[in-house]
Structure formats: structure tokens, C-alpha cells
Amino acid sequence: MKLLVSENEVQKKVGSLARKISKDFSGKEVLLVGVLKGAFIFMADLARKMTVPVKMDFVRLASYGSGIRSSGKVKFTKDLETSLRGKDVLVVEDIIDTGITLKYLVRCLKARRPSSLKVVALLDKPARREVNFQADYVGFQINNHFVVGYGLDCAEEHRNLRGIYILN
Numbered sequence: 473m474k475l476l477v478s479e480n481e482v483q484k485k486v487g488s489l490a491r492k493i494s495k496d497f498s499g500k501e502v503l504l505v506g507v508l509k510g511a512f513i514f515m516a517d518l519a520r521k522m523t524v525p526v527k528m529d530f531v532r533l534a535s536y537g538s539g540i541r542s543s544g545k546v547k548f549t550k551d552l553e554t555s556l557r558g559k560d561v562l563v564v565e566d567i568i569d570t571g572i573t574l575k576y577l578v579r580c581l582k583a584r585r586p587s588s589l590k591v592v593a594l595l596d597k598p599a600r601r602e603v604n605f606q607a608d609y610v611g612f613q614i615n616n617h618f619v620v621g622y623g624l625d626c627a628e629e630h631r632n633l634r635g636i637y638i639l640n
Contacts, residue, residue: 473620477612479634482594482622485611486514489592490521493562493609496590501525503559503586507577508532508550510566513623513631514594518564529554535573546576556584566623567595571605578605595619595636612636 477485493502501524506515508530519526532550561581568574574591582589592609599616620626621633630637 473637473639475635476614476617476619476638477636482635486517487521489609489611490518493592494523497524497560500560501527503554503556503561504528504564505552505561506530506564510623510625511564514566515564531577533573533577546573556581556586559586561586561589563589563591565591565593567597568593568605568607569597569600570602572603575603575605
């Protein structure tokens with residue numbers, strides 16, 4: 473493994489994102505919707521650094537079959553327990569790859585009539601995009617590497633690494 477983003481760089485970026493998001497949502501309560509499993513560490517750190525009131529819920533989606541390529545078909549394997557109607561919602565994602573999963577998720581969540589809906593992603597891999605999707609907030613834009621750490625995994629391993637690493 474090769475270090476791509478250090479723990480210190482990650483924490484600085486999360487702080488910067490939290491300040492920007494808190495400013496944009498000033499005076500509002502934000503419902504953070506974490507995309508499991510990869511975004512849970514990012515979401516926890518982001519929430520602790522935000523200065524506006526937050527509530528949290530989680531979704532889990534499946535778009536990868538048995539391999540590392542997306543099947544292109546997305547389904548909920550865990551849905552929200554919270555109503556979105558009239559709420560200010562921020563979807564928290566670890567990485568945007570093809571964009572297929574997030575585009576599907578945003579479409580489904582918008583149908584639930586939130587007051588506003590934005591997306592924050594720690595990592596963005598635009599070279600892999602298969603559909604038109606742009607997050608409202610992005611931590612780092614990266615090249616087309618398979619990365620692990622800080623919540624991201626390979627076969628459920630390496631999520632606990634404090635930095636982000638390129639897996640060889």
C-alpha cells in the first residue's frame with residue numbers, strides 16, 4: 473500500500489468541509505444521511521466538527537455484485553428510519569466513483585420532499601464517472617486508484633486505517 477492522503481491532511485479537509493457546510497446551513501438543523509459502510513468514519517468526524525445542530529440516519533445500497541465493477545443496478549439494503557419531508561438533508565458519502573449509486577440515491581431521496589438536499593463526498597474519482605453527477609462538497613479529487621482506509625475497504629479490510637492508501 474502507498475499513502476495517498478495522510479491522517480493530518482484528512483482531518484484538515486474534514487474541518488474545512490465542516491466549516492463550509494456549517495456556514496451554508498447556518499440557523500438550520502441538518503439531517504446527515506450516511507451511506508454505509510464506507511462513510512461512517514467520515515460522517516462521525518464531520519458531525520463532531522460541524523457547528524450547526526445535526527441529526528443522523530443511514531442508508532445502505534448495493535450496486536456491486538461479486539466483483540469490483542458496478543452492476544449498474546442499485547438497491548436499498550437498509551433504508552432510512554427518519555422522514556425527510558421538510559428537512560435539510562446532507563448525504564455523506566466516502567467516494568464518488570461511477571456516480572450511478574449516488575445519482576440513484578439522490579433521486580430517491582428528493583422524492584421524499586426534503587426542504588433541501590446536498591451531497592458531501594470525501595473523495596471524488598471523476599475519471600470513473602459513468603453518469604453525470606457532481607457533489608456539492610468534495611474533499612479530495614483523486615486519480616483512478618483503488619483506495620482504502622478511513623472507512624474505505626477491500627473485502628472488509630483496511631477500514632480502520634487513519635489515512636487513505638492506494639491498494640496495489
